[in-house]
Amino acid sequence: MHASDEKRISRRSFIKGSAIGAAGVFAGSMLSPGAKAQQADPRIPQKWDYEADVVVLGLGGAGASAAIEAHDSGASVLVLEKQAEATHFSNTRMSGGVFHNPDPAGDRKALVEYVKAMMCGKNIPWKLEGEQPHVSDAMAEMYAEGVMEVADFLLAQAPDLDRKGMAPGGKASFPMFPGFEEAKYGRTVFCGYKDLAKADPNLPLYERPRLTKGSGEAFHWALVEEGIKTKRPGIKILYETPAKSLVQRPNGEVIGVIATKDGREVAVKAKKAVVLATGGFEYSVPMRRAFLEGPGVKGWCYYGALANTGDGILMGIVAGAALSKVAKSASRIEPAFPYGEPWEKLGLKIGTMSAATSVPHSVIVDNFGERYADEHIITDSTRPYRYQFYKEAVKYDMLNMVYSRVPSWLIFDETLRAERPVVNMNISTVGYGFLPWSRDNMDAINRGWILRADSLEELAQKIQADPENRQLMDADRLAETVRRFNSYCALGKDEQFNRTPSTMGPVEKPPFYAMKMYPGGPNTKGGLDANADRSVLDWNGNPIPRLFAAGEIASVFKFTYQAGGNLTECIVCGRQAGRNAAKLAPWG
Ligand SMILES: Cc1cc2nc3c(=O)[nH]c(=O)nc-3n(C[C@H](O)[C@H](O)[C@H](O)COP(=O)(O)OP(=O)(O)OC[C@H]3O[C@@H](n4cnc5c(N)ncnc54)[C@H](O)[C@@H]3O)c2cc1C
Secondary structure, eight states: OOHHHHTTSOHHHHHHHHHHHHHHHHIIIIIOTTHHHHHHSOOOOSSOSEEEEEEEEOOSHHHHHHHHHHHHTTOOEEEEOSSOSTTOOOHHHHSOOEEOOOOTTSOHHHHHHHHHHHHTOTTOTTOOSOOOTTTHHHHHHHHHHHGGGHHHHHHHHOTTBOTGGGSSOSOOSOTTSTTHHHHTOOOEEOOOBTTGGGOOTTSOGGGSOGGGOOHHHHHHIIIIIIIIIITOTTSEEESSOOEEEEEEOTTSOEEEEEEEETTEEEEEEEEEEEEEOOOOOTTOHHHHHHHSSSSTTTTOEEOSOTTOSSHHHHHHHHTTBOEESTTOEEEEEEEEEOOSTTHHHHTOOEEOOBSOTTSTTEEEEOTTSOBOSOGGGGTOTTSTTGGGHHHHHTOOBTTTTBOTTSSEEEEEEHHHHHHSOSBOSSSHHHHTTSSOOOTTSHHHHHHTSEEEESSHHHHHHHHHHSGGGTTOOOHHHHHHHHHHHHHHHHHTSOTTTOOOGGGOOOOOSSSEEEEEEEEEEEEEOOEEOBOTTOEEEBTTSOEEEEEEEOSGGGOSOOSOOOTTHHHHHHHHHHHHHHHHHHHSOOOO
């Protein structure tokens, strides 16, 4: 089914269906009392329902790239995808579509050094975290080679993509990293198909005709609809078939997958290998509780695919995989709301991309009413910090024993409310219909997602009445914060945090508004440990035979993150996993 059919499917029923699917898989794999026994004594089915050389789990950018590469290397390929075809919205599809395309004139050795610094910082004398010394050298080499082919790989799937928009360009994020100058490691906005400029802006991205598609929608379309369905019909996809567990021989070799299809368990034989590409754990309650700093469930938000519940991470753990920097997250702070079953019941909020975190007539304050950072960092692509802002937001106030910035509050005035939607209407969960939003923000105000008051004092009282504020808000401090910020606007200089002047404008026209902001963002990055071949490693650093991983589930970016890295690694690492899986001799 294609995008035109999607119009007929209610967003609400999709959310419900997807949620039940996600919760079902989770319950099946996490809570089953048989799960432990299975780990110790793997069940090898007498009869297989499906078989292929390479079985890929998850059809995002990483899974699609792995499937294409394995197919082109001569393997038969079967993809299991949890979501239904008509409403299949992976993180890849919901994304901004930005990826890296370094200048081929750059120095290759410098590129390896720059990439290594991003991945683990091993070659930076002052770095303090991001360890993956056992894999980083080879991984940086592999990545530096693969990244040069990303744009060509996309164009080979979809020649109608806009070549000019994908030309090498942009600036690398980290001038302090080795190789920055010589590597010419830019990034480029993947602006989509060649008629993108003619797109009807009132149509959601996923309903636009192919040649006017852009962002992650175009990235997904090129790989899945064109690369797989049109160009390689031999690659079989089973939608609505969530994988539940891996079938392993006693020696650890992975030989198949147990999945659920049409309400029953099916056994899928993988003659050569399984590639895990099920994305991150953004919507897994137990994993968020286990891995994220502070209140991981209620106090964090993500704004991508609700189906990403860490299923592959769990399958890997059961199969003996080592974990690596699981709490790493490409994150900042974003608005989030309790909305839709079962997310609300589970205590999870659905996040969405904010369009107002560093625009005039707004400030961000903590629960006491104090600004704590230059708000422009959250969106400023000219500085390297924006995907690390979450670390500021989860800072623990030791003396008061409180995460005083969870949630934070976007305070804004009537000028901003009337001027623009305060969330991104094109991509992310609003763009894909998971969260309702009206352009004038009134819908959110009426739902109580945005508080409104005629004065700042009244706004402070309303914030204080919200249980998540834990009665910390101080009306005088909030009024003083806004007064001070407005004086900086008049001065043209933020004397407290040095916010970029062009992003400043006074918060002065009543009524005033407050919207909660949580640490979070597009995706998690930590998960399974995997080497440069993309073989999943056990706790001794040895590859688990016939098991590969690519994408968010085992992101290579463990130290820091440059925007566009995740989509880039989907192709680089997905291809690497698919290629290596296809190379193996079949076991049966
Ligand atoms: C709003 C937004 C904007 C972003 N913008 C950018 C950007 O501009 N540039 C960039 O580089 N990155 C961006 N990212 C991040 C990037 O999109 C993701 O990190 C990347 O797409 C992940 O790809 P993936 O293939 O690993 O996972 P996904 O694309 O999420 O695919 C995982 C797939 O696995 C399926 N699945 C889950 N569990 C199972 C199971 N048990 N069995 C079978 N299938 C399963 C899911 O349904 C899904 O289809 C953005 C993310 C979001 C949400």
